[in-house]
Amino acid sequence: xxxxxxxxxxxxxxxxxxxxxxxxxxxxxxxxxxxxxxxxxxxxxxxxxxxxxxxxxxxxxxxxxxxxxxxxxxxxxxxxxxxxxxxxxxxxxxxxxxxxxxxxxxxxxxxxxxxxxxxxxxxxxxxxxxxxxxxxxxxxxxxxxxxxxxxxxxxxxxxxxxxxxxxxxxxxxxxxxxxxxxxxxxxxxxxxxxxxxxxxxxxxxxxxxxxxxxxxxxxxxxxxxxxxxxxxxxxxxxxxxxxxxxxxxxxxxxxxxxxxxxxxxxxxxxxxxxxxxxxxxxxxxxxxxxxxxxxxxxxxxxxxxxxxxxxxxxxxxxxxxxxxxxxxxxxxxxxxxxxxxxxxxxxxxxxxxxxxxxxxxxxxxxxxxxxxxxxxxxxxxxxxxxxxx
Ligand code: HEC
Ligand code: HEC
Numbered sequence: 001x002x003x004x005x006x007x008x009x010x011x012x013x014x015x016x017x018x019x020x021x022x023x024x025x026x027x028x029x030x031x032x033x034x035x036x037x038x039x040x041x042x043x044x045x046x047x048x049x050x051x052x053x054x055x056x057x058x059x060x061x062x063x064x065x066x067x068x069x070x071x072x073x074x075x076x077x078x079x080x081x082x083x084x085x086x087x088x089x090x091x092x093x094x095x096x097x098x099x100x101x102x103x104x105x106x107x108x109x110x111x112x113x114x115x116x117x118x119x120x121x122x123x124x125x126x127x128x129x130x131x132x133x134x135x136x137x138x139x140x141x142x143x144x145x146x147x148x149x150x151x152x153x154x155x156x157x158x159x160x161x162x163x164x165x166x167x168x169x170x171x172x173x174x175x176x177x178x179x180x181x182x183x184x185x186x187x188x189x190x191x192x193x194x195x196x197x198x199x200x201x202x203x204x205x206x207x208x209x210x211x212x213x214x215x216x217x218x219x220x221x222x223x224x225x226x227x228x229x230x231x232x233x234x235x236x237x238x239x240x241x242x243x244x245x246x247x248x249x250x251x252x253x254x255x256x257x258x259x260x261x262x263x264x265x266x267x268x269x270x271x272x273x274x275x276x277x278x279x280x281x282x283x284x285x286x287x288x289x290x291x292x293x294x295x296x297x298x299x300x301x302x303x304x305x306x307x308x309x310x311x312x313x314x315x316x317x318x319x320x321x322x323x324x325x326x327x328x329x330x331x332x333x334x335x336x337x338x339x340x341x342x343x344x345x346x347x348x349x350x351x352x353x354x355x356x357x358x359x360x361x362x363x364x365x366x367x368x369x370x371x372x373x374x375x376x377x378x379x380x381x382x383x384x385x386x387x388x389x
Pocket of ligand 2: 064097104
């Protein structure tokens with residue numbers, strides 16, 4: 001496939017493959033109707049990671065990249081940069097990775113009753129080859145600060161406010177229940193910068209309708225990328241995915257639902273369940289935060305970090321369970337401004353195992369009339385537009 005445009009491969013794992021989904025196109029699956037089309041029906045050479053939907057398969061790839069500190073094209077053939085079909089080619093690293101999946105499964109089966117206790121990350125810790133020898137520099141050096149995103153940090157149920165108190169303070173901080181009830185929709189415009197736009201600033205649109213419908217549109221140079229949650233199901237229609245319309249399942253679906261729910265936080269306590277508090281004190285940018293954790297409807301875990309002083313939500317971390325381990329997604333919120341009496345973050349930075357994106361809103365229209373079509377299943381993305389410079 002010749003798309004006639006050049007890209008620089010940055011450190012991003014996804015930068016290498018932006019724009020090509022020849023696989024799905026070539027195999028006549030431009031219109032994936034079935035929700036759970038499995039990876040092996042879409043891809044050509046899947047031998048181990050079978051029986052999972054395409055979005056979850058891509059999640060395992062992000063987990064590999066993060067666990068070994070590699071880009072997609074480090075394991076895959078160099079030609080795959082710019083051609084989805086070439087991801088099917090085998091390389092020595094890819095073949096080793098397959099063996100490693102089987103080895104890791106065997107370790108967990110033999111020792112941990114099949115629970116996913118050992119993952120690629122347990123040994124690799126962000127390195128292509130695991131360390132064998134302990135580091136004296138590390139042993140005697142200053143310990144790195146605790147990463148508050150860690151899923152393993154446990155609530156100590158120590159003294160401190162309950163989840164309910166922290167959430168009540170948040171509702172107050174953003175305007176109070178009454179104001180929240182009055183905001184039932186918004187239409188926003190702004191900008192987006194991401195690996196998938198090659199760090200170029202492009203127009204961004206966001207539509208949200210209470211209680212939980214949300215559509216975000218990135219106007220990338222190669223074509224639009226649309227992420228929709230219609231209140232029940234979710235999709236990404238994008239030229240930058242292996243299929244032109246990616247149905248979201250499992251933790252990916254939980255994620256878009258969480259973003260939709262958090263757009264209208266009036267019902268936050270009911271939107272998530274099994275709230276927990278009592279996490280060790282921590283700071284973000286030198287400001288104290290209070291952490292609560294909950295389960296999503298689909299059963300993934302989500303942590304919310306509130307500025308202790310202002311009560312505002314400053315971070316969301318959610319944990320997406322894949323076949324090979326847990327992928328974190330991390331969203332930082334800032335630049336809160338009042339919209340129809342409700343404090344709304346105008347700036348957020350999303351970081352996940354495949355990339356990072358920065359969104360800045362410029363204008364938010366409260367209680368806008370939004371055509372219901374905006375939240376319907378998007379159509380599959382057309383082939384990428386050539387970029388002329
Ligand atoms: C540690 C090595 C490794 C890394 C890093 C990696 N992959 Fe893979 N990839 C694999 C293995 C192994 C398979 C085959 C899995 C199987 O046979 O079940 C695969 C298969 C694939 C396939 C299916 C190809 C086909 O048609 O059969 C795609 C697409 C893919 N990877 C994309 C990616 C993307 C995108 C990234 C970066 C986010 C990535 N991979 C990072 C090892 C890796
Ligand atoms: C129990 C520890 C352990 C786990 C778990 C583990 N690995 Fe490894 N892996 C190793 C060791 C040790 C090596 C280095 C072998 C060597 O040096 O030849 C290695 C090597 C590799 C290599 C080859 C690197 C190279 O440069 O040749 C790849 C690719 C790889 N692992 C992928 C994975 C993936 C993907 C997973 C998760 C599915 C995983 N590993 C899980 C221990 C582990």
